Amino acid sequence: DAGITQSPRHKVTETGTPVTLRCHQTENHRYMYWYRQDPGHGLRLIHYSYGVKDTDKGEVSDGYSVSRSKTEDFLLTLESATSSQTSVYFCAIRTENYGYTFGSGTRLTVV
């Protein structure tokens, strides 16, 4: 989506390995979010950030950590990937009118 990019778009990793997903925005928005989307569960909030170095947990934060050292980048790390973390991960930003804009997603497969 315009102004927000996620990388990588696809990744296959082995159980127990660390994985970092990156979300980059070009519009200097304060709030950024990481969601995962799974069949039957819909979109669930993992972590969110309300500024540089300011982050908080969402509904399904166990097994995930985040970092925001710059306004434009919000990183999601799986310290030791498990098969239950196979999912599609979406990053979102909150815009000035309190709407959300989403990235195109990262499809992660843990084997």
Added chain:
Amino acid sequence: KQEVTQIPAALSVPEGENLVLNCSFTDSAIYNLQWFRQDPGKGLTSLLLIQSSQREQTSGRLNASLDKSSGRSTLYIAASQPGDSATYLCRSQGNLIFGKGTKLSVKP
């Protein structure tokens, strides 16, 4: 626990029909409500954003309404087309929670 519920979970209609998708939420402190569309394998595209001070928003054939007192929002699609086939999700701002979506199929 705050919840956002979307009914129906799936809907199949013939082309040209007008239809209504429903979203109900339990968070009384809602600030705004947003409707999205998601095509298979794709990200979410914002359709309409209703601020808490508004009752409805319109964009083309789409109209979304918000009734905070009853905890409901509806998305009305007029004269549906096969290109409208997608999953439609609503999001409540107050608690950052999404509904699970309504999967719409419009048959030619």
